[in-house]
Each structure stands twice: as structure tokens, then as C-alpha cells.
Amino acid sequence: MAKIDAKIPQGPLESKWTNYKNHQKLVNPANKRRLDVIVVGTGLAGASAAASLGEMGFNVLNFCIQDSPRRAHSIAAQGGINAAKNYYQNDGDSVYRLFYDTIKGGDYRAREANVYRLAEVSNAIIDQCVAQGVPFAREYGGLLDNRSFGGAQVSRTFYARGQTGQQLLLGAYSALSRQVAKGSVKLYTRHEMLDLVIIEGRARGIIARNLSTGAIERYAAHAVVIATGGYGNAYFLSTNAMASNGSAAWQCYKKGAYFANPCMAQIHPTCIPKHGDYQSKLTLMSESLRNDGRIWVPKKLEDAKKLQAGTLKGHDIPEEDRDYYLERRYPAFGNLVPRDVASRAAKERCDAGFGVNNTGLAVFLDFDDAIRRLGKDVVEQKYGNLFQMYEKITNDNPYKTPMMIYPAIHYTMGGLWVDYELQTTIPGLFAIGEANFSDHGANRLGASALMQGLADGYFILPYTLQNYLADQIRVPRFSTDLPEFKEAEEAINKRIKTLMENKGSRSVDCLHKELGNIMWEYVGMGRDKEGLQKGIALLAELKKTFWKEVNVPGSGNDLNIELEKALRLADFIEIGELMAHDALDREESCGGHFRLEHQTEEGEALRHDDTFAYASCWEYQGENQAPVMYKEPLEYEFTERLTRNYKN
Numbered sequence: 001m002a003k004i005d006a007k008i009p010q011g012p013l014e015s016k017w018t019n020y021k022n023h024q025k026l027v028n029p030a031n032k033r034r035l036d037v038i039v040v041g042t043g044l045a046g047a048s049a050a051a052s053l054g055e056m057g058f059n060v061l062n063f064c065i066q067d068s069p070r071r072a073h074s075i076a077a078q079g080g081i082n083a084a085k086n087y088y089q090n091d092g093d094s095v096y097r098l099f100y101d102t103i104k105g106g107d108y109r110a111r112e113a114n115v116y117r118l119a120e121v122s123n124a125i126i127d128q129c130v131a132q133g134v135p136f137a138r139e140y141g142g143l144l145d146n147r148s149f150g151g152a153q154v155s156r157t158f159y160a161r162g163q164t165g166q167q168l169l170l171g172a173y174s175a176l177s178r179q180v181a182k183g184s185v186k187l188y189t190r191h192e193m194l195d196l197v198i199i200e201g202r203a204r205g206i207i208a209r210n211l212s213t214g215a216i217e218r219y220a221a222h223a224v225v226i227a228t229g230g231y232g233n234a235y236f237l238s239t240n241a242m243a244s245n246g247s248a249a250w251q252c253y254k255k256g257a258y259f260a261n262p263c264m265a266q267i268h269p270t271c272i273p274k275h276g277d278y279q280s281k282l283t284l285m286s287e288s289l290r291n292d293g294r295i296w297v298p299k300k301l302e303d304a305k306k307l308q309a310g311t312l313k314g315h316d317i318p319e320e321d322r323d324y325y326l327e328r329r330y331p332a333f334g335n336l337v338p339r340d341v342a343s344r345a346a347k348e349r350c351d352a353g354f355g356v357n358n359t360g361l362a363v364f365l366d367f368d369d370a371i372r373r374l375g376k377d378v379v380e381q382k383y384g385n386l387f388q389m390y391e392k393i394t395n396d397n398p399y400k401t402p403m404m405i406y407p408a409i410h411y412t413m414g415g416l417w418v419d420y421e422l423q424t425t426i427p428g429l430f431a432i433g434e435a436n437f438s439d440h441g442a443n444r445l446g447a448s449a450l451m452q453g454l455a456d457g458y459f460i461l462p463y464t465l466q467n468y469l470a471d472q473i474r475v476p477r478f479s480t481d482l483p484e485f486k487e488a489e490e491a492i493n494k495r496i497k498t499l500m501e502n503k504g505s506r507s508v509d510c511l512h513k514e515l516g517n518i519m520w521e522y523v524g525m526g527r528d529k530e531g532l533q534k535g536i537a538l539l540a541e542l543k544k545t546f547w548k549e550v551n552v553p554g555s556g557n558d559l560n561i562e563l564e565k566a567l568r569l570a571d572f573i574e575i576g577e578l579m580a581h582d583a584l585d586r587e588e589s590c591g592g593h594f595r596l597e598h599q600t601e602e603g604e605a606l607r608h609d610d611t612f613a614y615a616s617c618w619e620y621q622g623e624n625q626a627p628v629m630y631k632e633p634l635e636y637e638f639t640e641r642l643t644r645n646y647k648n
Helices: 011-023 045-055 095-105 112-131 163-184 246-252 287-291 301-309 324-329 339-351 368-374 376-394 448-469 484-500 509-520 531-547 559-584
Strands: 036-040 060-065 185-188 192-201 202-210 217-218 221-227 265-271 294-297 365-366 402-414 429-431 614-619 628-633
Touching: 011 112, 036 045, 036 202, 045 060, 045 185, 045 448, 060 192, 095 112, 095 448, 112 448, 163 185, 163 448, 192 217, 192 246, 192 484, 202 221, 202 484, 217 484, 221 246, 221 448, 246 429, 246 559, 265 287, 265 339, 287 376, 294 301, 294 324, 294 339, 324 339, 339 365, 339 402, 368 376, 429 448, 484 559, 509 531, 509 559, 531 559, 559 614
Parallel strands: 036 060, 036 221, 060 185, 221 429
Antiparallel strands: 192 202, 202 217, 265 402, 294 365, 365 402, 614 628
16 A cells, blocks of 8 residues: 655644745755746646746746636636635634635645645735736725635635636736746646656656647656646536546556545536537526525415526516525535535526526526615625626516526645645656646635636745755756657557548447436536446446447648647546446535435435545556546544534
8 A cells, every 4th residue: 555645844834834935945046947837727727836936946837728818717716715814894804714614615625734734835825916907896995805715703804796716817927927927937838748757757848739820849857847727627517618538647547646636526506507409508696695695486386487497587487485495404505605505506496496597507696685775886886797697698677687607627626745845756747727636625615716727836835845846956958859759649649640541430429428428427516336337337438438339520630620629528528437437436515516316304415534534546557457546535633523513
């Protein structure tokens, strides 16, 4: 059995990161320019990391699949970013409380040390972003404003209307552009990483495909950083951008990096419901709407039937006939319970027949009370762009008619296993942001994704990567003519050749939809042993079908979007298999992983800390071979594990 070393520093929780920084190895300025670092991804994590490393003096190669870093999926984040500082509410927030809320929200399945560090550096993120010109909302006196998000009883979420991700990304992009202009960062747009190159046991480069020309290209470096986001698009319909994928991380897994907690997928409760069979993605409505919006379904089954038939509208149902079920079940937190709790509650009501749209798979998010209390102008000022987006998609005016929402796949807490230094099990390979598993446990609190991405890129990786590179200054730059690069490129070309010569009868999208249906049905919100076993069997059959029936038109040596999608789908199918195996192995419910056999009498998640208080770390064993799972024990020295309580 492999020994997993998380490299957690000794000492009190609040001193671990300080002690680490005080004793880390450094690289002097004259040596930094002799060291090359590849950063794959230009979202908040990747852009902030590349900009920071470039500013420090390292030679950075930065890759993104988009035509500009500004199009990274971080731009889609709406509601806000958490930090343990507010300027005027005086509501009792602190670094410790942010740490505790995050640990609790993740259902006690995250590392204490990593989460505390995240909370500790959060305040510096806000200062950094303000200095970059991010237009955070301000209250009347000019101080930065905050609002509440799920899983907290304080207001700690900084926001820029419903465009927080966009504004933060523009800030990181400006910092990155400065380094590109200086020459310390070389930016490669429209490039996709297809493989990791390992030389003598260390990550030393990547193989990338130029998406504009189809050329396969080799790049070498002293270290590689993966910042490519999560794998939620394995479900096909999700809130992720269509190009979001887990392929870079998956190729690292197949080269020896452990993949941790793959079954931990977050389902967001406030998404616009599916409206047709030809839909390509789902649209998120920000969790910030739950600050003032109230979620409800009818109390009477006959009213629900009329809503589904279209003979009754939501505003026609009187107050006394509305079931504000989150406020009823969780009075202390109400509509601001964590995402996994809110999602399961919505599913329970819809499964009972109380859904409010024509499919029966929707609940109301109602702003009538907020408009009466605050006035339409105030509501419009806070959420206007989100309301506009909803109306454009649904053709319903949310100022007059309650929004309809339903849970959808949004984020993945699993990812490449990393230690305290954000390094994977492959020396020299680091993973940051959603690409790693480290900070959110079994469920991520709203507004914490942006926090983690910027924390990793601006304030953590620059220290830990430097510590690794300190003993690499004598290592000369690597030639891409080495056999390891040639072998990796040949494997990719063979994979592409197989796909292009496979003249099947089914399109990539058709097979991806089939994958999504299997994942949602058997590895979705509610899982059980029988369903997971069936899902695993269906996924194995789909994998065979894919390689036999997929049809990829065009050429492998040119711009070919269908080939891009096919390569990613092959990885998604395998990721789905690992997710299902991990979910089957974890016989408990925690956060986003809900096993129907393991729930309380009240329908809440039932953890088994005596058996499953660990991170599951999967090691690849080869094609068509079962992976091996190792356990990283999650030992809680500073926190008492409790059953999550959002009722009082």
C-alpha cells in the first residue's frame, strides 16, 4: 500500500502557513529566469498563477484552449467571492468562522490545514483585486459591500453585481497581459494539452495540439501547473461552458497522478430547468438570488397539477397555499442552506409531485416579498442583469412572475490529489483551482470557487512552487527531441488516427448525450448500490460503443472541432467510470455524494466517520485494468466532526 504524505506542517492551525513560508526554500532573482514553468489554463487560477510567477521572474509558458484568456469559464461566475472581512456589518465574521463554515459545508471531508490557509489568505485577495480595479459593490459610505451566500450566517461575499467572475478575470487578465508585454510570460492561445511528459520521474513538459492548425507541438519546462477546471461536463448538461473539460487532469492521472474523491460532484440548486431535448447546456442563476428570493412550491397537489398543465400561474396561488419548504425545514438558514441541501430538498418536492413547470421538475424562486420590502428599483440595482438574462432565456418577466429553477451539475470537488504544497504524486506537477481536490471536501460553499482559484494562483503556488524549484536551478533546459517527448507524441497521433479512421454511424454529441443520461440517472443527486452497479455496466458498454461507432468528420491535421470533442468525450467516459466506482465504494452520504441507503429519518445525509473519514485516492493501473484506491486519513485536530445542522 502506497503511503500518502500530505506534507502538512506541524504546529497550531493558525501558524502552519506562516511557519511553512518562514522555512521554505527560495530561488534568487538571478536564477529565476533560468527556470521554465508551464501553466495550463487561463481562468482565475491559471491567469493569476502565470501572472504571479512571471512577476517573480520565472519564464512562464501559459496555454489556453480559448482564443483569449478573457473567455475562460471563470467569466461565467456571477454571485461573488468570499473573504473573512467585512467593513461595516460587524456581524461576527472572522478567519476562523470562514474556515469552520467551509469545513462544515464540505461535510467534514476536507483537510483542516488547507481550508484554514484558504480562509487565512482570503482577505489579501480582496485587497489585490481592488488594487487591480475590480469594481466591487460599495455601500452608501463608500465601503465595500457584502451579501450572504449559502452555508453562512454572516455577510462575507464581495460582489460586482452579477458579473463578479467577469470582473475578477479581467483583473487577472490585466496582470497577465502586463507580464506578456514584459516577455516573462509567453501566451499560447487555441492550444489544448493532450499529454504530460515525464522524464526520470518528474513532470518536464506537455504535448499540445494547436487547435487552429491541427499541429501536435512539444513544450518543455522544469515544472508543470494544471489549472484547467473540473469535469462536470461528463454529465453533458451542466452549467459549465461547452469547452470545459477534464482531459488535461485525466491525462496526468493516466501518467501516475492520483485522482481524489471523483464522486464528489456539486449540483447547484438555482439553474434554469431543461427545456428541450436539443439543449446543449444549462444556465446558472446566481446563488446570490437566494439572499432576497424565496423558494417555494404549492402546498396542494391539485395546484401543482394545474401549474404543470399551464392553467394556473405562480402569482395566482395565495400566500397561505405556498410551501416555503427550505424555511420550513431549516429555519436557522432558510433559503441560504448549502447547495447540496437545497438541491436535495428541491428534488424531494418534485419527486413528490409538487414541481411547477410542464415537466414537474422545477420550483419557484420568488421575489414578490423583496420587491414589496425593498422596492423594485433596489432589487433591479442588485440583480438587474441576472433578471434580464432570465427573461431573455425564458420569456418570463421575473419581476412579475416567479422564476423557475431546478438543480443541475455545476462544480466538481474531486480532482487531482495534491499535498499541502499543491503538488500531485508526480514531482514537479502541480494542480490548482477546481482541477485539484483540496479545499472543499464533499460540497463547496457558494462564492468559494473564485476564492480558491485566486488564493492558489496569487498567494499559495508562488511560495510552494518556488520551494520545489529551489533544487532545480542546476538542471539545464530540456530538449523536446528527447525520447520521452517522441513517445508521448506518437501515442497521441495513434489515438487521433484511430478516431479519424473509425467511420462509425454516431456523432460525438449523440454519444455524449447518452453518457450524460447515464450519469444523471445513476450517478446523479440520488445514488444507490443497484443503480451504481447498473451505471458502471452501462458505461463500460458505452465505452465500447464509442470506439466502435463514433464518427469524426474532417481531417486530423487541421482545425477540427469534432475531433476536439471526441478526444474529450473519450476521457469523460473514463472519468464517469471512476466517479461511479468511487461512489459505489463510499457507502455513506456526505455533501454532494448522497447514497439513498444512508440517510437519516428526516432525509438528511448520514456520514460514517468511523469508516469513511478519508480522501479516496485512485491510482491508474493501465487500460482496462481496475484502478487501485489508497486512503488519505482526514484527521481533525482542531475541529469536532458533527452532523451538519442548519435548523437551529
